[in-house]
Amino acid sequence: MRKMLAVISITMLLLTTATAAFAAGTIKIGGLFAVTGPASFLGEPEKKTLELLANELNAKGGINGSKVEVVVYDTGGDATKAVQLANKLIKNDKVVAIVGPSTTGESMAVIPIAEKEQVPLISCAAGIKITDPVKKWVFKTPANDHVAAEKILIQAEKLKQKNIALITVSDSFGSSGREQLKQMAAKRGFKIVADEVYSPKDTDMTPQLTKIKAAKPDAIICWGTNPGPAIITRNIQQLGIKTQVYQSHGVASKKYIELATPQASEGIMLPAGKLAVFDLLKSSDPQAKLLKDYNTSYKKSYGVEASTFGGYAYDGFQLILAAVKKGATTPAQIRDGIEKNGRLVGVSGIFKMTPADHNGLDLGAFEMVRIVKGDWVIVK
Amino acid sequence: MELLNQVTQFVISGLATGSIYALIGLSFAIIFNSTGIINFAQGEFVMLGGVLTIFSLNVLQLPLAAAIVVAVAVTTVIGILFERLAIRPLKNATPLALIIITIGMSILIRGVVMLLWGKDTQALPAFSGTDPITVAGATLLPQHLWIFGVTVMVIVGCRLFFNHTISGKAMRACSFNRRAANLVGISVGRMVLFSFVISAAVGSLAGVIIAPLTMTAYDVGVMLGLKGFCAAIMGGMGSGLGTVLGGLILGTLESLGAGLISSGYKDAIAFFILLLILFIRPQGLFKKGETERV
Structure with missing residues (x-):
């Protein structure tokens, strides 16, 4: 009887851990990029970068034991489409955070949705009005103009x-x-x-x-x-x-x-x-190694040099990941996590996100x- | 003196840009006259000229002259396919339907080029150096002389072709009266095909000679096509001197407008003048009512 009980409890334990692992299963991150259309020079490297990073991460076994899945949609640089696709990412795909959109116009259009649905949005556009004034759920990775x-x-x-x-x-x-x-x-x-x-x-x-x-x-x-x-x-x-x-x-x-x-x-x-x-950077530069690695793996996968624009998506992904690494799983936890990331070395510069600064870059970028x-x- | 030098520079820059508009305008007019349709894929022929030359030069490693010939020839073949596959099969289509088809075609060509060669802007090396030439206190580049030269050649060529060859005369006959032309034994279909051949060749040639100056990418055709269309409208859709003058005037006004008034209103000035002409002289600047249209 005791043996039986032991077996049962072990099976139960296995089952529960299995379900827990299943629940942690995948972390879904959305991407909204202008892959085609006039802003495609931004969107294309952004999409490729996001996919590259996710593949690399999953090949290494994912993060905290769970895989990362990226869902990327092409907005064509159109703000109306960006809004529809943002809704789709949040409601159908149930992503925990969105990287993008690529342009300032699209970002401004998508911001009200991210705010309303309470999903962190990490814009890849440079316009200063995206994060000035600061919006609770909106961040951006390119340095301000x-x-x-x-x-x-x-x-x-x-x-x-x-x-x-x-x-x-x-x-x-x-x-x-x-x-x-x-x-x-x-x-x-x-x-x-x-x-x-x-x-x-x-x-x-x-x-x-x-x-x-x-x-x-x-x-x-x-x-x-x-x-x-x-x-x-x-x-x-x-x-x-x-x-x-x-x-x-x-x-x-x-x-x-x-x-x-x-x-x-x-x-x-x-x-x-x-x-x-x-x-040309000194080897003591904190970004030197990261930039070199990014360029090498981008070149290996796509045959062309990495661009600054792809870097915007790179940083967006890293910001989310840094928060996830510290245990954040829900959109709200990720948002708080990004603000508390502290110093994060990225492609566009060294980020120091605070509740008052959702860009976190300075002249050093x-x-x-x-x-x-x-x-x-x-x-x- | 200072101002005079400036104005000379504005005029010379404007004439150079205007010649490009004139060439593109001419290729619009040629198709319009034999088919009655406005070919909105004209700008794409221009783009193909530049993109294909760069491709032949860099990938096929051809010398520049051969690359240009290949680019113009391939574009011409595309023009023929376009007419055969998209225009001819529609026997009794209205001009409006045909115009919509040309718009569709332009999107298709642009898309295919984008997929094949990417979205990057590319530049062609200048044909004969980049050392500026000084003319009356203004400067221009050797490439501008190429543009002027080719424009003059094309105009003279068109004039000779339409006035002194059987095919050219037959095409003019079609533009006067298709039915009558058909009755005297002119194959209207073949003339339409001809018009596409000439127009694609002229358009792509324009694209080749401007590529060293303006650079090229899959989407340059749209704006150039629009400006060329304006030139053709100003000239009353004729394939003669009217369109050429239309192009030159448009280019010069743009340049003077940008230089003397405000660069922010450059395009607005050009299009405002276009509207004025359409209101006051809808038959074109240099036409006495309805006369010939070739």
Whole structure:
């Protein structure tokens, strides 16, 4: 009888642990990315990164004994679709947290849903309004545009450039950058002598640059994503403008130098996320190893270099995981966990999330680099 | 003096951009005249020209001249397939239905190119260097001369073809009156096919010569197509000098608008002028009412 009881209790024990393990089963994380459409240069590496990370983690046996499952939907860069898919992720797939969306517009549209359904949303878009003012359930991993703008202006200050000219793209990235630059330039005592814009699909910016040339600035700051800045760089060479040019972090990839040609881009400075220059970092840099590992495994899986944009999803995933590692399983626990993660080394920088700061990055997120002979050199 | 130099630069930049619009406008007009449809996949022919040249150059390792020939030839074949598979099978379709088909076709071409070659912007090396040339205080690039040169050649070529060859005259006959042309033994179907061939070739050529300046990607065709369409409308959808002037005027106004008024309103200025022309002279700037349309 005692033997029988022992067997029964052992079986019971096994059963209960089995169910417990089953309940812990998988951790479902949602991804909302603009994999197709105009913002696909953001969404594609983000999706690939998220899938890569989940596969790597599961191959190592998962986290706390449970596997991670990622459910990724393609928003096509459309805010309406992003809202529908966010609902689907929360209600049908029952994810514990969402990484994405890729663009500021989509993120702003999805925020009310995350707030209402109480699911942590870790946006991969740069717009400052996503986390300013702070929303309880919303975080973001890219550094704010104003951090990059500040970095440029600090450099210009060092070189005693007082009169600056702006040329910005007329989309949300450009207008946000333009606003930040103007605000900060006024605060730091710069004089804006020209303020030009161009459309994302423009093919020739010589008219704007001719105007800028006539205004005789000490420095030109261009804010946009490819191909615009590359065309502008070539136009500047064509017009024989010798002024110092700054680009934004939006073109911090070798692709920009290739498009603009190394001759035309010689001497241009820009704030770059550390991933772009990981091989130039000192080995003592806390991010150096992580960046190298990320780039190696991304390259191994997809045959191309990892991009800063994929890094946004990388950081989102790590933020969630760090919280899960400490025992968080429900959306609410994960949210609290992210806020209490403390210092977390990521691709975009070193995160210090607090209840008052849901981005957690500072000026250290960027390195100022100069283009010399078609390659990056870190500006001291 | 300063201002004068600036204006010269605006005008020269505008003329260069305008020539591109003119070429694309011409290829719109050629198809419109023989079929009565506006081919909204025209911008995609332009994109194909650039993308295929880069592909032949980088992947097939062809020399530049051969790469250009391959790109134009392949685009022309795509134009033929387009006409054979999507336009011809519809015997009695209304022009509206055909226009919708061209829109569908443009989305299809864009999608296929995106899947095959990715979404990255690519650049073609300049044909003859990037050392700027100074003209009256303004600068332009050797590539701009290529654009001007090719535009002039295409215009002269079109003029000779439409006025001095049997096929060209037959195409004009179709545009005057399809039924009558058919009655005198002109194969209207073949002329429609011809128009697609010429238009695809001209469009892709435009795409090739601008790729070193403006770079190219799967989605550049949309805006270029739209601007080319504006040029054609300004010229009254004729394949002659009207469209060319339309393109040049559009390019110059854009550039002057951006330079002298505000770069924020650049496109608005161009489209405002387009609307004005449509209200005041719907037959085009340089036309005396209804005359020939080739």
